[in-house]
Amino acid sequence: xxxxxxxxxxxxxxxxxxxxxxxxxxxxxxxxxxxxxxxxxxxxxxxxxxxxxxxxxxxxxxxxxxxxxxxxxxxxxxxxxxxxxxxxxxxxxxxxxxxxxxxxxxxxxxxxxxxxxxxxxxxxxxxxxxxxxxxxxxxxxxxxxxxxxxxxxxxxxxxxxxxxxxxxxxxxxxxxxxxxxxxxxxxxxxxxxxxxxxxxxxxxxxxxxxxxxxxxxxxxxxxxxxxxxxxxxxxxxxxxxxxxxxxxxxx
Amino acid sequence: xxxxxxxxxxxxxxxxxxxxxxxxxxxxxxxxxxxxxxxxxxxxxxxxxxxxxxxxxxxxxxxxxxxxxxxxxxxxxxxxxxxxxxxxxxxxxxxxxxxxxxxxxxxxxxxxxxxxxxxxxxxxxxxxxxxxxxxxxxxxxxxxxxxxxxxxxxxxxxxxxxxxxxxxxxxxxxxxxxxxxxxxxxxxxxxxxxxxxxxxxxxxxxxxxxxxxxxxxxxxxxxxxxxxxxxxxxxxxxxxxxxxxxxxxxx
DNA sequence: ATTTATTGATTGAATATGATTGACTTTGGT
DNA sequence: ACCAAAGTCAATCATATTCAATCAATAAAT
Numbered sequence: 001x002x003x004x005x006x007x008x009x010x011x012x013x014x015x016x017x018x019x020x021x022x023x024x025x026x027x028x029x030x031x032x033x034x035x036x037x038x039x040x041x042x043x044x045x046x047x048x049x050x051x052x053x054x055x056x057x058x059x060x061x062x063x064x065x066x067x068x069x070x071x072x073x074x075x076x077x078x079x080x081x082x083x084x085x086x087x088x089x090x091x092x093x094x095x096x097x098x099x100x101x102x103x104x105x106x107x108x109x110x111x112x113x114x115x116x117x118x119x120x121x122x123x124x125x126x127x128x129x130x131x132x133x134x135x136x137x138x139x140x141x142x143x144x145x146x147x148x149x150x151x152x153x154x155x156x157x158x159x160x161x162x163x164x165x166x167x168x169x170x171x172x173x174x175x176x177x178x179x180x181x182x183x184x185x186x187x188x189x190x191x192x193x194x195x196x197x198x199x200x201x202x203x204x205x206x207x208x209x210x211x212x213x214x215x216x217x218x219x220x221x222x223x224x225x226x227x228x229x230x231x232x233x234x235x236x237x238x239x240x241x242x243x244x245x246x247x248x249x250x251x
Numbered sequence: 252x253x254x255x256x257x258x259x260x261x262x263x264x265x266x267x268x269x270x271x272x273x274x275x276x277x278x279x280x281x282x283x284x285x286x287x288x289x290x291x292x293x294x295x296x297x298x299x300x301x302x303x304x305x306x307x308x309x310x311x312x313x314x315x316x317x318x319x320x321x322x323x324x325x326x327x328x329x330x331x332x333x334x335x336x337x338x339x340x341x342x343x344x345x346x347x348x349x350x351x352x353x354x355x356x357x358x359x360x361x362x363x364x365x366x367x368x369x370x371x372x373x374x375x376x377x378x379x380x381x382x383x384x385x386x387x388x389x390x391x392x393x394x395x396x397x398x399x400x401x402x403x404x405x406x407x408x409x410x411x412x413x414x415x416x417x418x419x420x421x422x423x424x425x426x427x428x429x430x431x432x433x434x435x436x437x438x439x440x441x442x443x444x445x446x447x448x449x450x451x452x453x454x455x456x457x458x459x460x461x462x463x464x465x466x467x468x469x470x471x472x473x474x475x476x477x478x479x480x481x482x483x484x485x486x487x488x489x490x491x492x493x494x495x496x497x498x499x500x501x502x
Numbered sequence: 503a504t505t506t507a508t509t510g511a512t513t514g515a516a517t518a519t520g521a522t523t524g525a526c527t528t529t530g531g532t
Numbered sequence: 533a534c535c536a537a538a539g540t541c542a543a544t545c546a547t548a549t550t551c552a553a554t555c556a557a558t559a560a561a562t
Contacts (some may be wrong), residue, residue, distance in 0.1 A: 002304065032519070037540095037541075041542090127374060130394055130399045138401055140409045143377050152532065154391075158417075254508075274550095282510090283510075305550065
């Protein structure tokens with residue numbers, strides 16, 4: 001058996017079982033302990049596995065980011081619902097803007113079977129978009145600490161060079177009179193630019209964002225449709241529904 | 252049996268089984284080891300297969316586990332050495348351009364304790380740069396499938412809006428007369444733009460890249476300093492060292 | 503007839519392998 | 533806590549396999 005085959009086999013074994021003993025690897029591959037150990041040191045150097053006494057375990061790979069989406073907290077499930085709903089507004093052939101943020105990121109897997117062109121300022125989004133084979137453009141700009149969202153004048157200018165059929169934004173505050181708000185003024189500028197250059201705009205927000213007012217103003221309440229889940233008070237619903245489209249997803 | 256026939260057969264064998272040994276190929280084709288090896292070198296040059304010790308494996312497709320291994324398989328430690336050396340050329344306060352690619356990515360952890368501003372077209376780079384608290388700007392552009400490198404006219408234009416003290420590029424081919432080359436013309440354009448806007452330029456390449464010529468031209472050999480590890484033949488070293496700076500790291 | 507291409511055999515070098523050794527780690531009993 | 537036995541480890545060695553380079557023989561083309 002070839003070296004590379006054996007190493008692939010070891011990785012395969014580890015994928016099935018979290019920890020595999022050297023002895024078991026010997027049996028499966030028919031190789032001697034020495035050889036297996038050598039393979040393990042190699043695979044460890046390549047940062048693919050972690051050695052433990054008596055065997056090895058799979059190192060969690062950076063590639064397996066998708067688990068990030070699969071987190072099963074209540075919050076994540078809500079985001080997933082909102083994202084799914086948002087994608088129903090997307091048509092084949094659309095050019096869309098995806099704002100940075102986890103909610104918009106959840107849209108990506110559902111976008112896979114539509115033929116769309118996506119522009120985004122979210123770095124984590126790009127990797128996921130590529131993985132799902134979606135044609136992706138990235139605006140330029142300064143990468144913000146923490147979220148790696150692209151912001152700044154360069155980002156705003158770059159957005160100006162595109163026209164979108166639809167844009168999808170995350171937001172921190174939704175308020176009747178103060179409109180949409182977000183903590184970072186630089187991010188607000190980027191969101192505004194996206195709104196300016198898009199035919200129709202959607203804001204994705206869980207119910208906790210309603211009634212909140214954040215530092216930087218993004219837009220008036222009637223400048224974007226809102227997609228959210230149940231939990232918003234009926235009186236608030238009534239008022240806002242008069243000003244803009246408000247999609248509420250039943251839980 | 253004709254050469255073509257035999258090579259087709261080899262490819263067919265590889266399609267059935269991800270990895271095939273030289274020995275098995277001999278049996279199937281009736282040819283000698285020498286002949287099979289010659290075929291393999293040819294097929295490897297045509298980028299159809301990848302050789303491994305004792306046999307060959309199919310390149311392309313199967314975006315599963317193999318690629319992960321393949322990617323990290325070669326020269327991981329070498330890349331680390333090259334990256335480390337490259338960082339020694341970086342001064343505090345520099346504005347630098349980091350080309351997409353795994354070698355330049357290895358530079359990032361070592362950049363952490365310098366105060367630099369980094370511009371890059373590599374999406375995976377951005378996350379890492381942010382993690383290490385480095386001030387990061389991203390050029391815009393189209394995200395290339397597979398590597399997520401940013402390319403296209405927008406990328407080239409965006410680079411034009413910056414001036415770098417130093418730029419660090421990965422490269423596929425280094426050839427005395429043909430200079431630096433890379434498979435993707437669009438990536439070549441981006442690299443050229445980086446070279447144009449940088450005071451001093453460094454190419455990071457392992458020794459296997461020397462003597463190679465890839466499809467798209469990037470620059471002449473004297474337009475960038477080269478950082479590599481031992482393994483390059485002394486005669487090649489002599490010749491190239493006359494044309495440009497050539498840093499060779501002892502193993 | 504001469505050149506060119508293809509092939510198989512041979513070579514020393516590079517690489518991979520299995521067994522052995524002594525040091526280290528874990529386990530289980532006192 | 534201690535010790536001893538069993539298991540596991542890295543390092544080393546000799547062997548076996550695989551490699552690229554070279555050579556000579558044969559077949560095809562000029």
